[in-house]
Amino acid sequence: MAMSTPNAGNHPDALADDIVLRADNLRTHFIMGARAAKSVDGVTLTVRRGQTLAVVGESGSGKSVTSLSIMRLLAHPGRIVGGRLLYRMRDGGVVDLATLSDKRMRAIRGKEIAMIFQEPMTSLNPLYTVGDQIMEMIRLHEPVDRHEARTRARRMLELVEIPAPDKRLDQYPHEMSGGMRQRVMIALALACNPALLIADEPTTALDVTIQAQILDLMRRLQREIGMSILFVTHNLGVVAEIAHEVAVMYAGRVVEQAPVHDLFARPRHPYTKGLLACIPDAKRDRADDGTRKMLNPIPGSVPSVLALPAGCAFAPRCPLAEPHCETAPPELLNASPEHLTRCWRHELL
Amino acid sequence: MAAASASSVDSPRISTLILQRKTLAIGLAIIVVITLLAVLAPLIAPYAPGKLSIVNRLKPPSATWFFGTDEFGRDIFSRTIYAGQLSLLVGAAATALAATVGITLGLVAGFFRKADGIVSRIIDAMMAFPDILLAIALVAALGPSLATVIVALGVVYAPRLARVVRASTLVIRELPYVEAARALGVPTWRIMTRHVLRNLVSPILVQATFIFAYAMLAEAGLSFLGVGVSPEIPTWGTMIAAGRQYVGQADWMTIFPGLAIILTVLSLQLVGDGLRDLLDPRLRKDL
Amino acid sequence: MTDTTQTTQQPDAADILLSVRGLSKQFSTGSGPVKAVEDISFDVRRGQIVGIVGESGSGKTTAGRCLLRLVEPSSGEAIFDGVDLFSLPEKALRAYRRRLQIIFQDPYSSLNPRMRVRDIIGEAIDTHGLAKGAARQARIEELLTRVGLSPEHARRYPNEFSGGQRQRVGIARALAVEPELIIADEPVSALDVSVQAQVLNLIQELQRELGLTMIFISHDLTVVEYLCDEIVVLYLGRIMEQGPARSVYANPRHPYTRALLATAPVPDPTVRRERVILQGDIPSPLNPPSGCVFRTRCPHAIAACAETVPTRETVGSGHSVACIRQAELVETYQD
Ligand SMILES: Nc1ncnc2c1ncn2[C@@H]1O[C@H](COP(=O)(O)OP(=O)(O)OP(=O)(O)O)[C@@H](O)[C@H]1O
Numbered sequence: 001m002a003m004s005t006p007n008a009g010n011h012p013d014a015l016a017d018d019i020v021l022r023a024d025n026l027r028t029h030f031i032m033g034a035r036a037a038k039s040v041d042g043v044t045l046t047v048r049r050g051q052t053l054a055v056v057g058e059s060g061s062g063k064s065v066t067s068l069s070i071m072r073l074l075a076h077p078g079r080i081v082g083g084r085l086l087y088r089m090r091d092g093g094v095v096d097l098a099t100l101s102d103k104r105m106r107a108i109r110g111k112e113i114a115m116i117f118q119e120p121m122t123s124l125n126p127l128y129t130v131g132d133q134i135m136e137m138i139r140l141h142e143p144v145d146r147h148e149a150r151t152r153a154r155r156m157l158e159l160v161e162i163p164a165p166d167k168r169l170d171q172y173p174h175e176m177s178g179g180m181r182q183r184v185m186i187a188l189a190l191a192c193n194p195a196l197l198i199a200d201e202p203t204t205a206l207d208v209t210i211q212a213q214i215l216d217l218m219r220r221l222q223r224e225i226g227m228s229i230l231f232v233t234h235n236l237g238v239v240a241e242i243a244h245e246v247a248v249m250y251a252g253r254v255v256e257q258a259p260v261h262d263l264f265a266r267p268r269h270p271y272t273k274g275l276l277a278c279i280p281d282a283k284r285d286r287a288d289d290g291t292r293k294m295l296n297p298i299p300g301s302v303p304s305v306l307a308l309p310a311g312c313a314f315a316p317r318c319p320l321a322e323p324h325c326e327t328a329p330p331e332l333l334n335a336s337p338e339h340l341t342r343c344w345r346h347e348l349l
Numbered sequence: 350m351a352a353a354s355a356s357s358v359d360s361p362r363i364s365t366l367i368l369q370r371k372t373l374a375i376g377l378a379i380i381v382v383i384t385l386l387a388v389l390a391p392l393i394a395p396y397a398p399g400k401l402s403i404v405n406r407l408k409p410p411s412a413t414w415f416f417g418t419d420e421f422g423r424d425i426f427s428r429t430i431y432a433g434q435l436s437l438l439v440g441a442a443a444t445a446l447a448a449t450v451g452i453t454l455g456l457v458a459g460f461f462r463k464a465d466g467i468v469s470r471i472i473d474a475m476m477a478f479p480d481i482l483l484a485i486a487l488v489a490a491l492g493p494s495l496a497t498v499i500v501a502l503g504v505v506y507a508p509r510l511a512r513v514v515r516a517s518t519l520v521i522r523e524l525p526y527v528e529a530a531r532a533l534g535v536p537t538w539r540i541m542t543r544h545v546l547r548n549l550v551s552p553i554l555v556q557a558t559f560i561f562a563y564a565m566l567a568e569a570g571l572s573f574l575g576v577g578v579s580p581e582i583p584t585w586g587t588m589i590a591a592g593r594q595y596v597g598q599a600d601w602m603t604i605f606p607g608l609a610i611i612l613t614v615l616s617l618q619l620v621g622d623g624l625r626d627l628l629d630p631r632l633r634k635d636l
Numbered sequence: 637m638t639d640t641t642q643t644t645q646q647p648d649a650a651d652i653l654l655s656v657r658g659l660s661k662q663f664s665t666g667s668g669p670v671k672a673v674e675d676i677s678f679d680v681r682r683g684q685i686v687g688i689v690g691e692s693g694s695g696k697t698t699a700g701r702c703l704l705r706l707v708e709p710s711s712g713e714a715i716f717d718g719v720d721l722f723s724l725p726e727k728a729l730r731a732y733r734r735r736l737q738i739i740f741q742d743p744y745s746s747l748n749p750r751m752r753v754r755d756i757i758g759e760a761i762d763t764h765g766l767a768k769g770a771a772r773q774a775r776i777e778e779l780l781t782r783v784g785l786s787p788e789h790a791r792r793y794p795n796e797f798s799g800g801q802r803q804r805v806g807i808a809r810a811l812a813v814e815p816e817l818i819i820a821d822e823p824v825s826a827l828d829v830s831v832q833a834q835v836l837n838l839i840q841e842l843q844r845e846l847g848l849t850m851i852f853i854s855h856d857l858t859v860v861e862y863l864c865d866e867i868v869v870l871y872l873g874r875i876m877e878q879g880p881a882r883s884v885y886a887n888p889r890h891p892y893t894r895a896l897l898a899t900a901p902v903p904d905p906t907v908r909r910e911r912v913i914l915q916g917d918i919p920s921p922l923n924p925p926s927g928c929v930f931r932t933r934c935p936h937a938i939a940a941c942a943e944t945v946p947t948r949e950t951v952g953s954g955h956s957v958a959c960i961r962q963a964e965l966v967e968t969y970q971d
């Protein structure tokens with residue numbers, strides 16, 4: 001199985017010391033007969049040790065498929081068809097998650113990499129108590145007895161600031177509020193001390209005041225435990241709050257990755273720029289007398305993953321597009337040493 | 350059949366669709382053949398169904414009598430395909446009745462909270478009895494005849510549909526598009542038909558297919574127990590009932606009408622299952 | 637019960653299209669009564685956009701549905717153009733249905749999947765006998781064009797559209813009866829930002845060109861600040877704060893409003909805000925706290941807060957707050 005990794009750099013297997021995960025031109029397709037949904041088709045991103053990488057993009061851009069590819073939990077017709085997912089194990093060894101055996105992958109899930117989902121109700125088993133679920137997770141990966149597992153489970157609930165943890169251990173998921181369930185999900189994910197936490201829209205279903213609590217909790221846990229986080233969201237406000245670095249996805253590709261301040265200060269991809277411009281901002285979009293100015297939406301709509309344009313996927317909507325953009329898919333270019341963009345014309349930004 | 354062709358427009362996952370269509374197609378094909386045989390019986394049947402021939406009584410299957418003859422020397426093959434007419438008629442008529450009553454009750458119960466209490470209780474009470482017992486009681490009360498059997502079976506199976514329709518109505522009633530219609534001032538009966546019923550076509554169709562099968566089985570059961578249509582009328586049920594005395598001596602008298610029932614019921618089940626899978630919203634998710 | 641403090645500067649009465657007074661709605665559930673909306677009052681002036689904000693379960697949708705009589709309110713009145721909508725009999729209500737319309741949050745469940753777009757919009761036209769034959773056809777096409785779709789879309793089914801396009805169909809359906817007031821229940825919450833911007837622009841255009849009045853329900857404070865003229869902040873079915881949007885945003889006076897504004901994520905990593913993170917969860921509406929319903933999460937709560945239900949006090953022109961400590965707290969806010 002020869003894999004093309006055009007942007008892999010000079011040393012394909014080298015992973016700098018501070019990098020926990022690097023996706024190199026990851027491609028995950030859903031193959032349905034003659035058609036292929038190219039849901040992920042060129043995801044290159046880097047998660048640094050102890051940092052949070054926010055993956056942001058609109059619905060259908062491939063954020064969840066990327067997360068599931070890293071966890072190797074893709075549903076049936078979905079398959080990783082190319083690219084690499086280099087992951088640094090806690091013992092220092094580097095593995096390619098894209099080609100790892102299922103057996104070794106099972107040992108990695110939960111223990112090395114854990115995941116939490118948007119809807120905590122559907123990812124917790126309604127038939128078991130919260131305590132049972134955390135204990136099972138611990139005992140799956142570590143040789144401890146029930147009593148010890150329960151003590152650890154209780155500590156986990158304390159860690160995620162759930163009041164009265166002893167009582168909560170014996171409750172079922174439906175007896176808890178949405179925010180509480182998301183805390184339980186985090187406790188469950190962190191039970192075996194993973195090095196990397198993948199959080200797929202963990203606060204999207206929550207109210208702002210509860211979202212603030214969860215974001216605060218995740219930031220604190222990261223400081224204390226030192227884990228790395230891949231945080232999937234579609235909310236640029238949340239990105240600004242939690243991320244050290246940001247990867248912006250559009251139509252299955254990462255079109256830009258940069259440290260959070262650089263990205264917001266000077267986006268180097270017209271899509272990112274367009275996104276930031278269309279979030280309403282009363283200070284910018286309302287005159288002093290209160291009259292509103294129209295927003296500046298990105299014209300058109302996202303292309304279907306079944307029929308992606310040949311060149312840059314954003315070209316049909318891009319104000320900077322030139323004929324070249326429509327035929328040649330842009331490579332990831334360095335706008336600055338730390339700022340990558342998939343735009344031929346990024347210098348104009 | 351209309352459903353099958355309509356659903357080809359919005360094709361979901363192709364592989365699964367073809368598989369479902371296979372069972373659906375086989376089921377439908379058998380039903381069509383059986384129906385044709387029954388409808389065209391006068392053209393196909395080698396003998397008149399009632400033609401007696403004492404000399405040839407209890408003859409085993411042969412080239413002359415494909416399915417053998419009965420105790421009066423009547424041709425079982427001819428009788429079986431003629432009996433199909435009535436058996437299918439009973440099934441279809443009972444299903445139509447069950448659908449009319451069931452859908453109406455289900456809609457009313459789902460829409461009007463006051464009516465719901467009573468209707469739901471009746472439905473639950475009726476479904477607590479085994480179908481066949483209820484049918485026997487009804488036929489006994491009304492006096493046995495073809496019409497009574499149809500009415501009894503229609504009444505017995507109506508609650509199944511009522512329950513499906515009520516449950517779905519309760520859900521759909523709360524959906525924003527129904528609220529939108531109410532906010533526009535669309536009259537309730539129109540909301541019921543345009544917004545609720547139209548979205549229930551698939552579950553109703555699936556359920557009706559099963560009811561068709563149950564009703565045919567139940568008709569046979571009633572006849573077998575001697576409480577169904579008059580023994581003179583050839584239905585698959587009365588034929589089996591008549592053959593009962595000759596089991597061991599002339600098994601073909603029961604085997605062939607029995608096979609006819611089994612084949613019909615099985616293929617109806619195939620159609621029902623196929624339709625259910627085909628119309629299952631989980632499989633219809635847009636790509 | 638009805639409080640009148642909010643209308644210190646008596647606006648021109650003719651200016652007010654809808655005046656809600658003492659609206660309450662109680663649902664009886666298996667586990668007891670839920671006061672989804674409790675004694676809320678506000679005015680909607682012609683041509684304005686009034687924003688209703690609050691977290692989930694605060695009663696935003698219920699309030700909107702009551703105003704349209706999609707659920708029957710438990711008490712209160714809603715004077716629309718001089719007539720109390722809540723006391724209208726069903727028959728008379730039908731005529732008013734044309735004048736008030738609703739747009740829903742979920743672009744998927746708000747359109748009947750079995751109806752073509754022309755039938756969805758046509759139903760609105762037919763119900764009120766607004767046009768027939770060719771005129772009806774023309775009207776449908778005009779509406780589709782108006783909301784940024786094309787006349788060819790008329791024969792399609794909802795599943796052939798994206799979320800943003802469906803929302804446009806929903807808007808066209810509401811516009812079909814030429815309403816004066818539109819209640820938009822989180823119309824852009826389910827949409828991606830780039831689509832959201834397109835729909836927000838459409839809403840504004842319509843509001844401006846057709847002179848529409850709107851109640852815009854949302855939990856997104858950024859959108860509300862941008863779009864709305866007035867804002868009503870709900871918590872557990874009660875109004876916490878209310879007033880002109882600019883005044884409330886510039887000068888939030890209720891601890892809850894302040895917390896909401898402080899926790900709403902802003903797309904700017906350089907903003908370091910005072911972080912008022914509210915502790916705990918929203919209490920169950922089955923068993924709301926006594927006195928001020930916010931007191932269990934309020935960083936400034938004192939014993940007295942459990943005793944009295946705060947009445948709304950005016951703190952500025954048209955700006956009112958339901959907090960017994962609002963006056964003394966102003967100073968702490970200034971630091
Ligand atoms: N099981 C599947 N079969 C076919 N296509 C799929 C499947 N799962 C996902 N896809 C497609 O892959 C694309 C990317 O989906 P994905 O769920 O990753 O988007 P997302 O960025 O997470 O969006 P959202 O913000 O809505 O969660 C979509 O176009 C989706 O339709």
Ligand SMILES: Nc1ncnc2c1ncn2[C@@H]1O[C@H](COP(=O)(O)OP(=O)(O)OP(=O)(O)O)[C@@H](O)[C@H]1O
Pocket residue numbers: 663664665670671672690691692693694695696697698699855921
């Ligand atoms: N039909 C009903 N029966 C019983 N309780 C109801 C009903 N509708 C709403 N409620 C309750 O009323 C309260 C207010 O609900 P409502 O839907 O109005 O809130 P909301 O502010 O619109 O919330 P969201 O942001 O989640 O849409 C909630 O506690 C809810 O559970």
Ligand code: SF4
Pocket residue numbers: 890891892928929930931932934935936937938941946958959960961962
């Ligand atoms: S009344 Fe008391 S509890 Fe309520 S907001 Fe004011 S200070 Fe907080």
Ligand SMILES: [Mg+2]
Pocket residue numbers: 063064065200
């Ligand atoms: Mg997703």
Ligand SMILES: [Mg+2]
Pocket residue numbers: 696697698
């Ligand atoms: Mg709501």
